[in-house]
Amino acid sequence: MFPQFLAQDADSVARALLGCHIVRILDDEPVDEPVGAHDAGRVSGRADKHTPERIVVRIVETEAYDQLDPASHTFHGKSERNRAMFGPAGHAYIYFTYGMHYCLNVTAATEGFGAGALIRAVEPVEGMEIIERRRGRKGADCVNGPAKLCKALDIDKTLYGHDLRLPPLSLEQAELRPGERIEVTPRIGISKAAERQRRFVIAGNPYLSRR
């Protein structure tokens, strides 16, 4: 029952998420099955070859946000856009920004307190070829930014508020590898409260959004 490790303040959660896995199940587009011209003898519906694809990534960079923080979407209180952040821990808060991009947060703390951690970069573990196909490019550039990884994992508003214990987008707790160290820095791309040390990275990981 992971929500207890997520039912903490945003900084602790942002830290604890480093090394954890995100598992994404993608239903293949229905393959156009060559069907006989007259469908003779066909009784049931179309037998689509359902080949769900599975992508696994490892979180390497996060940022903490909460309602006491001027840089947070929850600073001014609850709204239609941010309501998931005020819900229980362990759910997806997804927002659309710059008219183009989605970004994923894991909600933290307890119901009623708007807090969470932005997932800024991930390291592919399984399904790199699916990621590269989806992104139309190769290597770290596929996943080393908050909107990039959403594109790679096909994350959009349809997963808003999703319980991250469940497929098709789930979180699995995991530890850092031996020798890995956490580094804390200011957050990226904000102007308010820019000095706060609320960005957490696995030091030296090649998939970080910035070195």
Added chain:
DNA sequence: CGCGGGATTTCCT
């Protein structure tokens, strides 16, 4: 390789 602009939602002043 660094810089600049465009895309165009959602929120708050």
Added chain:
DNA sequence: GGAAATCCCGCGA
């Protein structure tokens, strides 16, 4: 009305 928890592409050096 304007800025934003961003990315990508094209430009010029």
